[in-house]
Amino acid sequence: MTNRSRRWRLAVVATGLSALALLVAGCGPDNGQNSLRPTGEQAKQIDDLIVPIFGVAIVVAILVGIATVYCAIRFRARPGREDRPKQIHGNTAVEIGWTLIPAVILAVIAVPTVSLIFKLSEPPAANAVEVTAVGKQWWWQFDVTEKGEKKVVVADEFHVPVNRDVHMTLTACDPSLGTRPTGGCNVIHSFWVPELIGKRDVIPGHRNELTFRAEKTGTYLGQCAEYCGLSHANMRFRVIVDSEDDYQDWIDGQREGPAVALADSGEAGKLFAQKYACTNCHTTEDSSLSVYGPNLTHLASRSVFASGYYKLTRANLIDWILNAPSMIPMESKECRLPPGPDNICVGMPSFVENTPPGYPTMTRDEATTIADYLLELK
Ligand code: CUA
Secondary structure (H helix, E strand, C coil): CCHHHHHHHHHHHHHHHHHHHHHHHCCCCCCCCCCCCCCEHHHHHHHHHHHHHHHHHHHHHHHHHHHHHHHHHHCCCECCECCCCCCCCCCHHHHHHHHHHHHHHHHHHHHHHHHHHHHHCCCCCCCCEEEEEEEECCEEEEEEECCCCCCEEEECEEEEECCCEEEEEEECCCHHHCCCHHHCCCCCEEEEECCCEEEEEECCCCCEEEEEEECCCEEEEEECCCCCCCCHHHCEEEEEEECHHHHHHHHHHHHCCCCCCHHHCHHHHHHHHHHCCHHHCCCCCCCCCCCCCCCCCCHHHCCEECCCCEECCHHHHHHHHHHHHHCCCCECCCCCCCCECCECCECCCECCCCCCCCCCCCCHHHHHHHHHHHCCCC
């Protein structure tokens, strides 16, 4: 076999394998983030736009592909053929044709696209649930409220009722914490729940809005979709779509005070509030407060924690309290507690490695005591 034909065969095999890998990648287990399987009203409208446009794109791709392969074979260099194929540069008919055809296709696509952009920004129904999503490095805070009701501040997951508009306000600044980096006013994130609604940027100093309406109960996985630093890939969240009754139960429960008051939590309370000063960044006492870290007043009612990355289990929680940066990369090595204008503290510190100055090393028994207290906070 000549070198040339060997190279050809290699190229064909490599192309085939790449195509197969691409195909197989689409057959993985359901990851719950399939924007081609929309279950929200707005996500369906977006899908209805994508499908026909994708159809047009496939036809164009096939025609261009056929033309390219045809030209490459028909006009290839061959021994004994020195003349160049007929040149068509400057041919008016061809130039006008290949300018006009794409322009017409794009103009036709623009009509439904622009009209859907306007449709998606229509104001929500009067009975909409209001949710403010605050993107932080690297977790999401959600303030859930309805007209005139006290807001509920949660992290990593929030509940909404099925078949009711959810009006999202998206921000990367928590106004109640000022504009310091520690207040979560830092970089751009993007809110995305592929099966419910398309992505939208979350920008410091700017309010973006979004309305979605889920049509089926269930758990929907969301993800930060804008690179925002070290743990961008771990910045997940969940939207839990409940029946109207289940949602009411959830929000009523969240509005209540803690199941166990800090003052009544004995040894755990001393560790949490004094020895390790967890209360500098977290609250377990008031579900309507925004604080530096996730509001933990009803932590035990959540299915996940740690930016939605870990299931909320006793073992995970103990490991997290001891050494969170070993479970999710965080910039907390420079962390100096409490956070202040010069103390940029992104993420949980480790209480066993590089322990923040002034803090003792935490024992596993102490972490267990704190975890057991937090797990009582239903
Ligand atoms: Cu937040 Cu990426």
